[in-house]
Amino acid sequence: MRAPGKAPTVVAPSRAGSLDLVGGELAWDFTNTSSARGSPAHQEHLRDFDTLMQWVEHARVMPPSDCAHIRAALSHHPRRARRVFDRAIELRELIWMIGTALAEQRPLPARLLDLLSAAHAENLRHAEMRMRLGSYIFVFDPRRDILAAILGPITLSALTLLMEKDLLRTRRCAGQECGWLFFDTTKNNRRRWCEMRVCGNRAKVRAIRERQRGRMG
Numbered sequence: 001m002r003a004p005g006k007a008p009t010v011v012a013p014s015r016a017g018s019l020d021l022v023g024g025e026l027a028w029d030f031t032n033t034s035s036a037r038g039s040p041a042h043q044e045h046l047r048d049f050d051t052l053m054q055w056v057e058h059a060r061v062m063p064p065s066d067c068a069h070i071r072a073a074l075s076h077h078p079r080r081a082r083r084v085f086d087r088a089i090e091l092r093e094l095i096w097m098i099g100t101a102l103a104e105q106r107p108l109p110a111r112l113l114d115l116l117s118a119a120h121a122e123n124l125r126h127a128e129m130r131m132r133l134g135s136y137i138f139v140f141d142p143r144r145d146i147l148a149a150i151l152g153p154i155t156l157s158a159l160t161l162l163m164e165k166d167l168l169r170t171r172r173c174a175g176q177e178c179g180w181l182f183f184d185t186t187k188n189n190r191r192r193w194c195e196m197r198v199c200g201n202r203a204k205v206r207a208i209r210e211r212q213r214g215r216m217g
């Protein structure tokens with residue numbers, strides 16, 4: 001029974017399979033599977049192994065046939081599936097801490113970088129270099145290792161952006177109910193919202209309401 005006068009907590013369905021992929025990097029999109037961390041408006045879209053795989057397929061971390069292979073391989077192994085999910089969330093929060101430090105232009109603690117490097121080293125044990133479209137890339141085959149197939153490309157995306165991207169363009173959405181990470185690729189380097197039509201408009205509506213309230217009061 002819930003306490004009288006308290007609204008029931010409504011958990012909206014997960015949008016893991018349809019979230020906007022606006023981060024500009026796979027690693028940022030992965031962190032954006034959770035919104036408004038630490039606030040009452042917090043929304044978690046990765047809730048279990050199934051929702052994780054919905055996002056993996058949606059964000060094209062691997063081809064659908066590989067996703068199907070993983071789902072089939074773990075369908076009768078809930079504990080293994082749970083472990084994969086837990087490790088994925090650990091990696092996501094690690095990347096999120098790195099991303100928010102970058103967005104706030106704070107130096108990255110060596111501990112976080114060590115953890116990311118260690119994750120990459122572990123994944124690499126299961127990777128193969130293969131030619132794709134004229135250059136060599138790491139291929140993570142789930143038939144060799146399921147965890148590396150899921151986390152390998154995401155970890156590599158985080159490392160690649162740290163080593164090759166203009167980190168000063170890392171942003172955290174100014175939306176009160178958002179906090180998504182993204183790369184600002186605008187010319188004037190002043191993008192504030194993950195998406196204008198979502199968070200930008202919400203802020204506009206809020207500003208109008210506050211102005212109206214100000215006039216009435």
Ligand SMILES: [Zn+2]
Nearest residue numbers: 173178194199
């Ligand atoms: Zn936003």
